[in-house]
Amino acid sequence: MTGSGMSTALLTDHYELTMVAAALAAGTADRRCVFETFARRLPAGRRYGVVGGTARAIEAISRFTFGEDELRELADRDVVDAATLDWLAGYRFTGEVDGYPEGELYFPGSPLFTVRGTFAEAVLLETLVLSVLNHDSAIVSAGARMVSAANGRPIIEMGGRRTHEQAAVSSARAAYLAGFATTSNLEAGRTYAIPTAGTCAHAFILLHDSERAAFAAQVQALGTGTTLLVDTYDITAGIETAIEVAGPELGAIRIDSGDVGVLARQARAQLDSLGARNTRIVVSGDLDEYAIAALRAEPVDAYGVGTSLVTGSGSPTAGMVYKLVEVEGRPVAKRSSHKESRAGRKSALRRHKPTGTAMEEVVYVVADGEPEAGEHDRSLVVPLMRGGQPVEGLATLEESRRRVRDGLVSLPWEGLKLSQGEPAIPTVYR
Template sequence: MNDFAPAMLTDQYELTMVSAALRDGTAERPSVFEVFARRLPTGRRYGVAAGQGRLIEMIRDFRFRDEDVAFVRAAGIVDETTATWLSNYTFRGDIDGYAEGELFFPGSPILTVSGGFAECVVLETLILSVLNHDSAIASAAARMVTAARGRPIIEMGSRRTHEEAAVAAARAAYLAGFSSTSNLAAGGRYGIPTTGTSAHAFTLLHDDETAAFTSQVAALGKNTTLLVDTYDIAQGIRNAIAVAGPDLRAVRIDSGDLSVLAQHSRELLDSLGATETKIVVSGDMDEYAISSLAAEPVDMYGAGTAVVTGSGAPTAGLVYKLVEVEGRPVVKRSENKATVGGRKTAIRRHKPTGTATEEIIVSQGVPDHQANDRLLQRSFIAAGEIAEPPALAESREHLRQCLISIPWEGLKLSAGDPAIPVTVIPA
């Protein structure tokens, strides 16, 4: 297996642009690139900016190793001058942007990258790869957390995506408010609480369900969750309580009409004296399925495929565009893809009560600041020096506060306008 450094997680045209710019003398022109979304995915009223913490660490390690340079040189992708430039590459510019966990809307300048053209353009693919993935996951997960109304959600989508995407998805889901993950790598890397007990295979391994439950309880104790839907759910619950007693921590149901099954399971558990035994449901959970169970006696959800695929929006639709060269605004004017030139500054305007009312974006300037306004960008890298990023727990709390601040209509799962309007003031 080839082990490529972060610098090689890129598209070829980044290097061919660098090569041409070095040849014609434009490579060092002071430039500003911005990351933004032209629109939100259909039906969404906000997006969640996520991945900045992972991204800044990858930019810190963004180097072209000798073997990487040898590969692109041998393939004829770059000339000798460009190969030398790649060998010496270190990002020495500035990166500012929205805090991880910040809400974004169409046009929000989520990330601003400033420096020489070549050193900035070569970061494009990595930046979009990380932010598009993590923001899509966090945006979907935040909607699920809202739909759960305070009930915990376990992220359990590792088997439905690429192995490294699974770790990033677990991180993004935890940022959005999920309580834990099944992914051990995410637990090890990011300190996310992990959970998990057994699958249907463990039950099928044994001669009968009672034997499987007895084995699990013997190994893990009564503070475990028994999967009761391998055969017959009602009998499974009876077997679970017969083995573990009424102080069993939880049972899990992974199939069927979960609304009806949750009601019947709660009644059965109570009749068996297991009034404190929790009910965990899983199986194709998304924000709509979770919302439909709001009135049912469900204590916890497990969500997998919908989380790691962005619940129908697997990318946040972010783009990376050149907006300024040598202090001069530049504008792309192609149909349906026009941009606003100039470096942007954004504030979020709030009522005295703390409710957000508007996002104001100014091109080449600073918005008039009023009471209760909040500046949205912060420095991640200044002249190549990396600032200490907030801890994941801080970003998680930041998002929680942001979701509290938007009007309640903005939290609806139904299609509608963005939660707050965005006003762009051009240069």
């Protein structure tokens, strides 16, 4: 269980509560507000971002209620006054959320999760919404680059051990969203119905009296379709033993160390010479999108990716912010040096060439009216919550996964380059 059913109301910052207290006392808590979630920029050098976590954020908002435990904690700590505690006891988000569907590409300024409601009800959600979207978007954005680099070969997510135990579950979900084939994480399998996979670690080989005994035990229990880990002692000897034990119908071998490109070539030749032409080669061991791309010409059948996925391959957070852009219909924005924001509730459309290639992200203030949309342009913002409830027909994980795939296809070719560069399409403010 990752906590479904439990209150998420304390997964937030102290100051969200003190702001509510002060606004209630001042009589300003009920002003109608619009908060916009967006990234000021993409992580350094990245050419696109992928929205991740939308469904998780909506679900977490639904559980954002203050039960007795939460109220007692706030009272005991003197976080807010009694009047505010009373207000919180009745709290339930009743507002509207509009945004990009999960799996959509985003660029600097894209209004990807916009919350409308009273100040008090909307400000309370800031920290939770950002935590979910910043984490999941960072992971799916990194994962999409890996999927793109793998060029159709399957990737197995196996990074749970390199990140927080609950972040691991969400990372597995984000990896699947990005297009990974399977995950090692069993809780992600349970919570999100994602296919899980895994066979054996070096410890299993070392446990047994010989590599041969270990392979025999594994084949006995898991069948000849299993994946045997052949690099505990000597890879060539390991492969020979593997085929002797399992026969040429062995499902796969895995190589987890060394120069996996060279080793994969040698392994393929050896397997073929042993008649194991259908035995696949899985490689793992500190792979990232660059290593995957470098292996494109090698006889590799699948990749196992861990650390680089769950750490966002150098960009562990998407850096999104949640900014107040309208109060009672009046556009507002911070005006001092740095970190300026653009006032007013916004929406967006993406312009495309007739070929379907994306050209620009047009971000516009809703009050100014929608810009003229051409035949190949596409509105990006959809309703996500109405009256505090998720809208009917929210995208499933599978649908969002297809959206990622379609989005990558729509990028201009420079957008898929792994090297550092500018965003694949410019953001144009109208």
